[in-house]
Amino acid sequence: MTAPAVPRAVPDLPALQIARRRADLRRTLLSLLAIGAWELSRLDLRVSALFATAQGFALRDQWWLSVVLHDGVRQVSLAMLVAALPLALRAARPLAVPVAADVGLWAALQALPQRLRLGWWGVTLALALLIPGLKRLSHTSCPWDLQAWGGRLAWVPHWQLGLRDGGPGHCFPSGHAVSAAAWFTLYFLLRGLHPATGRRMLIGVLLAVAVSGLVQVLRGAHFVSHVLWSAWLCWAVCVAADRALAGVDGRGAADHGPALQPLR
Template sequence: MQPSPVTPSIAPITPHAPSQRHTLLFWTLGALACVVAWDAAGQDLAFAQVFGSSNGFPMRDQWFFVQVLHEGARRLGWQLVLLLALSVWWPRGFLRKLDASERLQMAVSALLSLAVVSITKNLSATSCPWDLAQFGGVARHVSHWALGVLDGGSGRCFPAGHASAGFAFLGGYFALRHKLPSAARWWLAGALLAGFVLGAAQQVRGAHFMSHTLWTGWLCWVTGWLCDLAATALRPRFPHFASTTTPPDSSHA
């Protein structure tokens, strides 16, 4: 009698507890309220004037801000996206404790977050601070909520694209939080820190207003949450992709 083939164990698919959903909704709406409050206070221009004047922004071409915090961080962000994509099939470290669908969720949520910010930015008529007349440019300051109103500049500056190199990884928190809650919290803290540091660097250079960075963070968070909801709904349809079997570590072969 031939033994029956061994099938991979499948993690039980359970819906998110109502308390978890309520907590996420609370933080999401709370963050939205804070971002809207900043917009309503109209502090973007005043905050930008801390770093710039009618002569422009002195740190615009400063080597560290340009080569490290802009170009270097952008390349590092794309390298991390590539590593997440490769980890779907060849995971390393703590990612080996996730199933393939959760690793795919991390990669997809990052890519979708980048896409959401990029598409929104390309549709925006809002110009960057360094384009404004107050800072030596030609554009006038117009709220990004004045849809369809041109400010006389080049536009395509809202929300902050560069900050998404950090915030895009917020979605990883949702994929990690069920099996690796401690790693999820560290991942969340790292993505938030990276996003705000990169956003602040662009603020100092005159490339973005603070509201641009805040909206990027919120959009990436919501995109990550929506990816998590979609992944939870789709996993029962692809049980073999949600196998809890950990692939062997080839480095110890």
């Protein structure tokens, strides 16, 4: 005689969402404290000095860094944003599976409410515009403009808002880092559907932020803190958006109807 199938346990979704949001808040505050400690240490100057001389930054116009890993990565990120729009606009497709059955990630994404998918796409677009917009308002100039490294300006901390360095400005925070950091949105969208995929996406985005930031530090285009602030702002906006979008249809990404439970 065949033993009856034991239904898969379904997690307490409201409790899971609360735990995630508390963890998000802790990470946001701890990372903010870490950035503050970095700023007070003035390690920006020491790190950038490793890659510069009195004549400037030798890698400023290096082809792989300036063309491939700067211009190319930015264009790839823009192409990804454009390519994601059709999926965001596609109408939700009901899942024809039992309540306790696992479904593929692609099918689960298509089953999400259109407004939720479009909402996260909109957050990604907003981040791609917000950080460069803040950069255009900044009076902070780039490391390659400083006297110590072949420029003509004295260093002025970007957090001393009342002071100007007298240069061209428009160098804080890092606009290039947003090419990667804007995709924190994928982690927040996927973690409720497939936690393992969400974690892999988060690791991938963090690595992409590190690489894009390193490229600009090597070239003298940004200090490390410029990259850290860009990543933190993108993360903080995503944390706020996760709360806002959870109320799009009264449910969060981890709870979209009885047929769509988080995948293992």
